[in-house]
Amino acid sequence: MGKRELMLLIEVLPNKCDFCGCCVGVCPEDAIELKEAEIKIDADLCTNCSKCVWSCPIEVLKFNKPQKKG
Amino acid sequence: MKKEYDVIVVGGGPAGSMAARFAAEQGVSVLMLEKDRDIGYPVRCGEAVSKAGIEEFIEPNEAFISATIDKFGMIAPDGTEVVLPLEQIGYMLERRVFDYELAKQASSRGVEILTRAYVNGLLFENEKVSGVKYEYKGEQHELKCKVLIAADGVESRVGRWAGIKTHIDFREMESCVQYTVSNIDVDPNTLLFYFGKDVAPEGYFWIFPKRNRSANIGLGVSGEIGKKKSAQTYLNTFMDKHYPDAPILTQIAGGVPSSITLEKISAPGIILVGDAARQVNPLSGGGIVSGMIGGKIGGTVVGEAIKKNDLNHILTYDKAWHDRLGKRHEIFERLKNGIYNFSDEKFNSIAHAFSKVPFEKRTLENIFKTALINKPSLLIDIAKVFIIK
Ligand SMILES: Cc1cc2nc3c(=O)[nH]c(=O)nc-3n(C[C@H](O)[C@H](O)[C@H](O)COP(=O)(O)OP(=O)(O)OC[C@H]3O[C@@H](n4cnc5c(N)ncnc54)[C@H](O)[C@@H]3O)c2cc1C
Ligand code: SF4
Numbered sequence A: 001m002g003k004r005e006l007m008l009l010i011e012v013l014p015n016k017c018d019f020c021g022c023c024v025g026v027c028p029e030d031a032i033e034l035k036e037a038e039i040k041i042d043a044d045l046c047t048n049c050s051k052c053v054w055s056c057p058i059e060v061l062k063f064n065k066p067q068k069k070g
Numbered sequence B: 001m002k003k004e005y006d007v008i009v010v011g012g013g014p015a016g017s018m019a020a021r022f023a024a025e026q027g028v029s030v031l032m033l034e035k036d037r038d039i040g041y042p043v044r045c046g047e048a049v050s051k052a053g054i055e056e057f058i059e060p061n062e063a064f065i066s067a068t069i070d071k072f073g074m075i076a077p078d079g080t081e082v083v084l085p086l087e088q089i090g091y092m093l094e095r096r097v098f099d100y101e102l103a104k105q106a107s108s109r110g111v112e113i114l115t116r117a118y119v120n121g122l123l124f125e126n127e128k129v130s131g132v133k134y135e136y137k138g139e140q141h142e143l144k145c146k147v148l149i150a151a152d153g154v155e156s157r158v159g160r161w162a163g164i165k166t167h168i169d170f171r172e173m174e175s176c177v178q179y180t181v182s183n184i185d186v187d188p189n190t191l192l193f194y195f196g197k198d199v200a201p202e203g204y205f206w207i208f209p210k211r212n213r214s215a216n217i218g219l220g221v222s223g224e225i226g227k228k229k230s231a232q233t234y235l236n237t238f239m240d241k242h243y244p245d246a247p248i249l250t251q252i253a254g255g256v257p258s259s260i261t262l263e264k265i266s267a268p269g270i271i272l273v274g275d276a277a278r279q280v281n282p283l284s285g286g287g288i289v290s291g292m293i294g295g296k297i298g299g300t301v302v303g304e305a306i307k308k309n310d311l312n313h314i315l316t317y318d319k320a321w322h323d324r325l326g327k328r329h330e331i332f333e334r335l336k337n338g339i340y341n342f343s344d345e346k347f348n349s350i351a352h353a354f355s356k357v358p359f360e361k362r363t364l365e366n367i368f369k370t371a372l373i374n375k376p377s378l379l380i381d382i383a384k385v386f387i388i389k
């Protein structure tokens, strides 16, 4: 069973990440994959809690307000 | 490379290298995997250590020592500066070289090392960790071991895969940015700390000198502050005000897990060391030496366990760490909460009181006393720091 049908609202702004790991260290869901120079958020695990956004020292992550449907 | 190792270490920082070295010194086979292409680079660190701290592990050498530190300066929010002599000498490292030397030291004890090896999963046997999955140059591999040592730094994902809760509260993550700048006028032997809500709320801003008029300049902010303003914004403001034209040689981001050690740092088949175990001193944010100490204790216990063929022995690591430093970090954590919540007025009045003390009489102890006059309840906690050695 997946973590509900949540839409991923966290955006990784392109070409800004320094791959420092702050976001990974605070993510309660282990939803962030971080290689030497590659970052990815797993939409199945992420709960959009925003802790990673608050912990990014250089404003790479962004919480996008959900769009109202209809 | 072998098909199987007694010990695999994930992460090639100071904690990983020391864990690998001390395990290998027990005569067991050790492989260290590092995801970056280089050991020691990029450097996400202010690079300040105490001389005594590193001497437990390596002979100081000018190849990796950029400056000698004998003073400590505090700049209050109103600009009052007080400098005091340090009783203990410190060093500014070149971590790029230092980490490399530590890894070479480990390899001289027989440790094998592989960089560009990204660990992305664990192997289990009867609910015990029994190896790793890793990606190397685009291909997926598996390797078995008797004990795994997670030294994967601030991210600390490896421990999670083994069922240990390693993520920390966002309020305890000090998210940092740092520039290494050249051509600036700072005293080459003084660590400078700026306090106050405009420069570094609930923490400090640092200027640590390096050789040839360069310095590491940076700060960390907790996630609570980060909700409103990022570390980068604070750094930009400071640079614009104080060093608008300084050449910037390096810019890095980095995280300091400023918390007490995890409740559990071992489980069947695995232990955690260094930042991964949250072994940073939560008051100073220093984690080089404490991580090396964690690595030494952990690596030794793991080596002994394998030699004795008693893998349950690795579970004694938690207590050994707690007795050496973990307990003290709990007190530092409380001190941190006291000191970093001082108002600007309080920092100012401490600096004013202190600047009246003649230079020779300025000691860390005296500065604490001055702080105490402003917040007597700190006394109990400070007393504990000195009593519980
Ligand atoms: C801005 C800043 C300033 C600091 N200033 C100081 C200071 O002045 N003095 C001080 O003592 N401490 C300082 N620290 C803290 C210090 O840098 C750390 O505590 C120290 O580096 C911890 O060592 P470690 O070996 O545990 O982790 P690290 O040095 O972070 O090493 C962990 C290694 O694991 C690797 N890794 C992670 N995941 C994987 C994976 N899945 N597979 C393979 N490899 C992996 C990483 O690439 C990394 O090389 C500072 C930290 C920061 C961020
Ligand atoms: S929003 Fe929360 S769950 Fe999603 S990646 Fe960030 S910290 Fe993890």
Ligand code: SF4
Pocket (backbone or CB within 6 Å): A016, A017, A018, A019, A020, A021, A022, A023, A024, A034, A039, A055, A056, A057, A058, A059, A060, A061, B253
């Ligand atoms: S905290 Fe920001 S800079 Fe650091 S790895 Fe995460 S997204 Fe990248």
